Amino acid sequence: MSIQVSFELSDNDLEHFRTMMKTAVENASSYSEQEVLSRAIAACNEMKQADLPDFVAKRMHSLEALIAAVQDVEWQMPDDEKKEVLSSLAYFCEPQDLVPDHIPVLGYVDDAIMIELVIVDMSLDLDAYEEFCSFRKTEENRRGDAANVDRESWLASTRNQIRSSMRKKRKSGTRRRVFGRIM
Template identity: 65%
Template sequence: MSIQISLELSESDLTHFRELMQTAIENAKALPADEVISKAQALCEEMESASVPDFVKTRLVSLASLIEALQDEEWQIPEDEKTEILTSLAYFSEPHDLVPDNIPGLGYLDDAIMIELVIQDLSLDLEAYTSFCRFRKTEENRRGSDANVNRESWLAAGRTECRSRLRRGTRRRLFSRGR
């Protein structure tokens, strides 16, 4: 038998978590980017091998995708986006959690909340990277695994698609007016 518990975090609760994140960011400034990434990866691996609740597992996928985006050479992430993601991963390089991870069922609650905050802040970056990965897979299936697919080719394809939609929309409007 399972039980469902919903949590609603107030603005003061969220402020508390954001303050924890800010402290982690300050502490992580001295760490090299590779170390922040490896600590976040280690947390993902630890969570994957642990028996974590579903509310953590669902968020873990997004955290892993952000880490992949940082390491994906073909994504060619701009420096400002890279810095923003690294900054967001700072909490996961902290050795001490708000809730100790070894508490069954609840140990990763603070991590899940922090992941959710990171996902909300970086949702557009995550969405763009997911779209790029789908595009890359499609192109590799279409042209072969040696297809040269990078961020620039993804953006170019997106611009082409956007122009095509605009042209189709313009034609429809012209024809619906009787021209």
Template identity: 50%
Template sequence: MAFEVKFELTESDLDHFRDVMRKAQSGAAKLSEALILSNAKKISQDIKGSVPEFVSERIQKLETLVAMIEDSEWKIPAEERADVLSALAYFSDPEDLVPDHIPVLGFLDDAIMIELVAEELKDDIEAFEEFCAYRSREEGRSGDAKVTREEWLDSKRRELHSRMRNRRSTRRSGRSSFRSIF
């Protein structure tokens, strides 16, 4: 028998999560990029067990954030790289809101934080996913090789980086209902 529980986070609830994120980010300032990525990957692996669907659905978003940093062809710009690493810093804090060892609920706070981060970095994630899809399509083409792989990737990457910055700038100028955690 399945049992469904739904809840709504109020603005004050979200403020609490934002405060926790800021605390984790300031504490993670002394952590290396490699450690932050390693901790995010560990959470992803740990969550892949028997967890509620709400949690498992968010793991792909966490993995996408890690891939954005590790993809050498994406060449994520420095500001966006810092934002993604800052967001991933939460997963380096061993004392998160709900201890991960608690059955069923242990990763609930992680899933909520992933969702908040994914919403804040939505434009960056969409641009990265479009870049990956473009790269896959172009790799399959066979034709005149007058344009090198690096040339077509660079062209698309520049287009997407620019769009990503423009969208983020628009959202940060007050048009977004979500208050930035950064």
């Protein structure tokens, strides 16, 4: 039998997590892009090896998708967007948690909250990247062996269209950013 526990984070609660993220970003500013990615990947791998509660495991896909988006050469993430994603991943470079992970079930509550806040903050970026991946896979399947012929051309037009749509949504304020970039 499972139960559902819901809670609401007030502005004061969110401020606490913003402070944690700000500290993580400041600490990670001395790391290279590759170090941030390596540490975030290591944190994901460590969480996968743990007996994660479902509420954390369900969020791991999105966190891994952000990492993949930064590393995907064909997505060609612009530097400003890459910097935002890396800043969002900075928390996962920190060895110190609010609640130590070794505490069964509860040890990952802070991680789940932070992952959820990062996902909310980066939702347009995630949606755009997942749309691009879906298009790429569909085209690879449709084109078969010819998928590599003029590949950059057919990827570029869709990539540009997806990014343009994402930026319009961002400018129109269709989402509220949690970590203070847009409020």
